[in-house]
Amino acid sequence: MCLLSTTTTHVCFDPLDSPWFNRHTLESHLYDHRFCTFWPHFLDPSSFYIQARIRPTLGSGLDLDTSDSDPTTRSLCHYPATLIAMAANRNRRLVKEIQDVQKDSLSGVSLEPLNKAQTGSDTLDDLTHFKGVFRGPPDTPYHGATYNVDIKIPNDYPFQPPVMKFTTKIWHPNISSVTGAICLDTLGSAWSPVLTLKSALISLQSLLSSPEPKDPQDAEVARMLITNPKEFEHVAREWAIKYAGAPQGPPGSDSTGAEGSGGVTEETLKHKDDQKRERAEAAKLAQYHGYNKSLVDRFSAMGFDVPTVVAAFEFTGIDKNDGEDYELEEEYMGDITARLFGEA
Template sequence: SLLLQKSSRLKPGNFHHHVQPRGIGQLPDTMASNRNRRIAKEIADIHNDSHSQVTAEPVGADDDLTHLRGSFRGPPGTPYEDGTFFVDIKIPTEYPFRPPVMKFETKVYHPNISSQTGAICLDTLSSAWSPVLTIKSALLSLQSLLSTPEPKDPQDAEVANMLLRKPKEFERLAREWAINFAGAPKKQVAEGSGGATDASIREQERKAKEDEERDAIAAYDGYNKDLIDRFCSMGFDLDRVIAAFNYVGIDRNDGEDYELEGEYLGDITAHLLAKLRSDTNATACERLRAAQQRAREDPRSGTPSTTGNSTPNPTSDNETKWEAALERDVDCLTPEEELTFLRYFCEQALELGDKYKPALPTMIRATAIQFLRRFYLTNSVMTYHPKTMMPCALFLATKTDNYFISLNSFSKEVPKIEKPDDIIAPEYTLTQGLRFTFDVRHPFRGLEGGVMELQAIALGEGRPAPHSIGQTAESMKEAIHSIAPLSASDRASASTRILNAHGKAREILKTAAQMTDVYFHYTPSQIWLSAFFLVDEPLARFYIDTKLGPENSYADANNPLVILRTKLLNTLSECSQTLGSYIPLASNPDMMIRLRAIAKKVYQCEQVEKLDPGAPESGQKRVPGAEGASESEMDRTAKKRRLEREKREREGKDVFGGELVTQRSRAPQE
C-alpha cells in the first residue's frame, strides 16, 4: 500500500524510479534531497559571484527549487549589449544527470532562439550536457550564444535567413528587440558609455537601408527591375534570368522602362527553359555515370549466383543484361530526346483518358499533361520513368480538378498495373516536384467565352466596347455576317462558321497546346486566340476588332489601343506558329523509330540504376513502381535456392544417396 500511495503522487514519466527491488520508499526522497541540496548550493554560488551578473531565483513564494527564473546581461559588442534577458528554468527529477529545461521569457531576435516561444537550440542543454555543469554555466552558455549565433543550425529559420542574407538588417532588428523587450539603452551597437542621440541612430538606420537597397539594385546588373521580377515570379533564379538577358543581348538602358524589348521576352523564356532542361539532363547523366562507376568498382556488382557460389551463371538472362550494362559506358539521353520521350507519354495520357466510360474530361487530361511537363523541367526521365508518373499525374488531376473517381475504378483501365497502389506510389515525388502547386490555368474556358460572344453578335445581341463610338449591336451583326468566307466553296452561315471554328480550335488546344511549350510562354487568352487564328483568321481578327476597334479606326499611331493591337497580333502570330508546327508522333514513322531507340537507352539507364551499390535498395527506389520488379526477382532467386536446399536435405537423409536417374540417362551419351 505504501508503494501505491507514493507512486500515485508521481508523474507517469517518473514511475520507473519506484520499480526497484529494495528501498522503494526511500529512493525518491533521497534523490530529491540530493538534488535540492545541489540546487541550493548552485544558487548560493550565483549570489556570491557578482562579477558574472548572472542571477537565479525560485519562482513564487513557496521556494520551489525545481522552478527557477534566471537572468543575465547582454554581452558587450553585440546588438544585445546592456539588455537584461530572463530565462525560465525547470529542473527535472534526474538533475544533474539530465539538463535543466530552459527557454527565454524575454523575446530575443536570434537564429538559435525561437522568436515565438523562446525555445533554445543549444547542445549544452541537450546532447552535450554533463553532470559537472551547473545552472550558472548553462546561463553563461546562453550569454555566449548571443555573441556567437549559428545560422546554419537554426531554431528560427526566418531570423537565420536574415542573418545570412542581410547581416546589417539583422543587427538593426536584434538591437531594436533588445531595446523594446530587454530594456537595452538606445545606443549604437558596441558603442561606449557615451551613447548616441536618437537622431544619430535613425541616420545610421537610414544609411543601412540605403546600402541594402543599393546592393539589391546592383544584383539586377542594370536591367529593369520590374521586367526581371516578372521572370523571377515564374520560379527562375535571379542569376539565371540575368544570364538569359545577357545571352539574348538586351540593352540595359540604365534601368529605364523598356519600349522595344517585348519582342525579346519569348526568346528569354525559351532560353531559360532550355537552360533548365539542359541542367536537369546534365545532373542526371552525371549521377548515372557515377552509379555505373560505383557498380564497376564494387566487388559485389557481379550478379549473385543462384547456385550459392560466386561463379556467375552464363545461362541467366538477367546476368547477361547486367553484365552488358556494366561493360559499356551508359548512353545517356540528350535534352531533346528526353523531351521527345516525355511527349510520347503525354500523348498516351490523352489516349488513356478515352478508355474510361465516360471518358475523362479534356481539362483533366490537360492538367495531368501540364503536371508532367512541369515535373520534368527539374527531373529527368532517366531518373523517374514517365510510364509510372503518367497514370499518377492523371489520377492526381482528377483530385485537384474535383472529378471524383475511385482508385480501384481508375486502375482498371491502366495497363500493366498489378495493384491500384502502384498508381499512387510516386504521388509524393510528383507533388514535391511540382512544389505542391496544383493550379493550372487552361485556355478552354476562354475559348468557350469567346465563342459565346461571337454567337451573341451573330444573333444581334452583342455589346459594343465602351470606346467604340457609333457601334451598335445591329452594326456588329451586319459586320460578322459580311466577313469574307475562308474559301469560295464555303458559304456557311455565321453561326455554323463559329461552331466549326470552335470545334477545330478546341482540338488544337487539346493536342498541340498540350504537347508544346505554349503554356510556359503565353497566357490562356493568348493561347485560345492563337488557336482561333489558325482555324479562322478573319473571324479571329473580327473578334479583336470588337475589343480594340477596327484596324484603321485610329489616325494616331501612338494611340495605346493601336500599340496594344500591334503587340497582340505579333504575340498571336508567334503562338500560332508554335501550335501549327505540332505533328503527332504516331503519324510520323521516322519519329516512332527514333522513339524506340530512345526507349532502349532509357532501359539501359534503368539497368545501371539497379546495379548501383550506393543507392538504397540497389537504386530501385529512384524509379517509382520499380520496387515490385525488384521484389519479384528476389522472390524467384529465393525460391530457387530454397528448392535446391530442400533437395540437398532430402539427399542427406537418404542412406543410399540421391536418385541415379540422371546418371543413367546420361550414360549412353558418354
C-alpha cells in the first residue's frame, strides 16, 4: 500500500516484493534508503513507523529534522502512522474552514495562510500559520478600523484551541497593548472542537463591543476603563486611527465611533451585559452545528455532552434538515447510539 498525501511524496508500508513497488518504483531507487524504507506488516496499524521524504514547505505540522543536505527535502525521519493521519485530518478540516470563510460575505472576517498573505501565492502549502482580519464593530471606539490577528494551529487542533494574538496595536482591557495577547475564554477553557477559526474571529470582534475590565489582560487599560471611561474611549479611538486605519471625523460624528457612542454609562454597561448574555447563548447554540436543539438534546439526555452527540450525528451522516426537528429512522438511531457507546 502506498500513501500519497499533501504532506509526503511516497510513504510505503509494503515489503520489498510488493507488486505496487515492482510496478511503480524506478529500479535505481530499489534499494535507495533516501527514497523509501519498508517494514513488514504488523497486526496493530498504530505500531507502524514510516520513513519518507517530507517537503519542507508543506504544512504537516510535524517537527522534522532539517539536517538533510538536499534543499528540496527534509531528512528521513520516523513517525507513527497515527500522527500522519492526525495531521492529514487536521489539514482537511482547515482547508474546509478557509473555503467556508471565503463563501461567507456576511461575517466580515477573512482568513488565509500566512505565506499566502505575505507572498500572494495561491497554494495552501502551510496550514499551521494564518492571518485573520476583521473590522472594528460599530458604536465602539474601534468602528471603521481593521485588525489583523496572528493565528497558529497546534498539532491536535481542533481538540485544542488555536493560539491567537493581535498584530495590530489596540487599546482594550482584554488585549495586551504591548504584545497583543488575548484574554478570552473561547480561546481557552471554553474552546470546543465544534468551534472554528471563523467563530473565534467573530468572538474577538464581539469582545471589542463588550470589554471585560474585571478579567483583564492589560491592567492599565482596565483601570482606565473603570475609573475614567471617557478617557478610555478617547485613547482607544486615537489608537484605532493611528494603528488600525480608522477614519477621522469631527467630535460626535458617526465616523469617530468613540464620541458618537455617547461614552460608557450605566446604561451602556447594562447593554453590554445583555450583549454578553446573547453571545453566550449564541455560543451555546453554535455547539449544535446547525442541528435542531431538541433533536440533539434527546441524545444528550442520555448523559452525553452536546459536542459528543453532534460528532456522532456528523459521523453517521444525519441530515441537518435546515435546523428543524424531525423523527430519526430507527436504523439511524441505532447507529448513533452505537457510536456514542463506542460500539461503532
